[in-house]
Amino acid sequence: MAAVLRTYSRNFERRPYLTLCVANSVLMSIGDVSAQLIGLSSGASLAFDLERTMRFAVFGASMGPLGGAWNKFLEVNFPLRRALAGQPATMAKVKVENPIPGLEKELPKGSRLERGAPQFPAGAGALSGGPATEANVSVVQLAKRVAADQFGMAPISLFIFLFSMSLLEGLDQEQTREKIASNYWPILFVNWQVWPIFQTLNFRYVPLRYRVPVGSIAGIVWTCFLSTRVGASSA
Template sequence: MSPLSLLHRVFFELYPNLGTSVIYGSLNAIADIAAQLLFTSDSPYDSSRTFRFFVFGMGIAPLAVMWNTYLERAYPLRVSAEQPLMTQTVPLEGVTIDAMHGTPKVHRRTSSLVLHAPPLNPASEPDPATEPMLGGEATPAPTSVPPVNKLVLLRRIAADQVFMAPISFIVFLVCMGMMEFLTPSEIFIKVENSLWPILIANWKIWPFVQIVMFLYIPLKYRVPLSGVVNLMWTIFLSLETAFRAQA
């Protein structure tokens, strides 16, 4: 097994929550390092700030997984193409149910639940090459992917951006302030000054990212891969929080 396959197995199959936390926290730390070294070169590197971003990423990742799982279940984008069989209770008195060729016929004289299915063509004979009971292999039925419900997609994005985005940014600012040992009044001022600019910038970027994520990325990879996009976003958050702290 290659090292990449081993990491994939450990992070996404054996310990998915731990793996997601480590990946997300590491990407947060890398983003803060890049923000400090590339955009604030006039200030000395602050390792404690990088550590705070790492800790916050580790802690928020499982919550992000839970939220994405909820969105997946509450707002399904594709309705299953399989239609349930129609059922109806009808009297079977006097009805003969023919079994397979060579087996006795079954007669019932009670009312029962009958599954209505398309009638079989009596002239057709089973093909031994495709009939499992005759030693062949069953031919898989062609499957079609149901179309995406665009209205549900918009509702899912709206739920995330209108409801969860403000909460997550408030949690971010409060947690970072607590790890900086700020007083409650200082944390409140920090939230008041930073929340609206962060939300405006978020709404310019993340709805479009989420369209791609929701449509093409499987659930278990969604949070780690969003962390890659979040790399540039965290650079912005790092610069924004540092700027607001100096103001």
């Protein structure tokens, strides 16, 4: 696992968006394969549908960079750490030291992608000016991140998912409309029961570069659900 994380981090530094594409594509494919294997073992499916897995792979690849950009947007606009008393919380650019010798003039692309989060003094306390503790994290800002994610991005990404799958399946306009109408709200309501708790932990504890793949790893079960739901509705 450590080797996988090192490989991911190394590739993220060089090609962040491509790395997000590949990682998200692979993980969503795993989710669909898992769902289909469960269906085969239970007798619900008669044959493995490779085309369906490829549709999930394409969707995952297309959503990886969007997920990375969205997480950076949340990081910049809803900073979890508060400034010292008397110091305003500004949206200053984070200065990232270049870790690669010989490239002092050019930061790795992954580092540039992560720049832009609010920067506060190291060891800054909350309003007391004491040492950094867990109390420094703003619960209100964390709640805003989760709310923005669940009421902003989640409904949009679900619509994109259903619409994209319909296009990749070759459905006509009427079939696409029916697929979205019959699946959108039921899936979204289940989403709101599952993801807010996970995203609270993800936004709070996971570094920015790992949030999309961590979400996708946890989302393998969610992809199984989507695969089963969408697969059954198109059968």
